[in-house]
Amino acid sequence: MVTTFQIIGHKKSGKTTLTNDFLKFGKAAGYSFSVVKHTHxxxxxxxxxxxxxxxxxxxxxxxxxxxxxxxxxxxxxxxxSEQITELQKNSPADFLIIEGLKELDYPKITLLKEDEVKSDFADISQILVFASIQKDESNIISLMDTDERKKFIINFLREIQ
Structure with missing residues (x-):
């Protein structure tokens, strides 16, 4: 079955940017992807x-x-959840990225905006990483730099697979 993880965060936190970078850098490294995009x-x-x-x-x-x-x-x-389970069973991809749907119970990368802190997501399960494309703080992973983002993505894919 496909390895599944989520990228979550509030609106304008960088979820789509990070998802697109996973697709771009991951594909260049030889991985294949399916994506579930939640829209309100x-x-x-x-x-x-x-x-x-x-x-x-x-x-x-x-x-x-x-x-x-x-x-x-x-x-x-x-x-x-049922639709995602069906996709997991049928996807030929290496990874399934779910953008959004924070209430689901899959490993998560949580993106913080400039004015947010980790405790804003205290009720969310399976957060593996707190990161930000918008700010650089010592207690979260900064993904502001594209080269650092690429390194993070490749390492994350290797570790979660």
Missing amino acids: GPVDIPANTDTGKFYQQSDDVLLLNDSQTIHYQRKIAKTA
């Missing part, structure tokens, strides 16, 4: 496109072309 708002599919029209009128839309598949699904009967 609706997915914006323009209604004036073919896809938007299909999406408005159906519960499922599967887009296929020669290089990719995209699945839009609404009215999902399964919980987020």
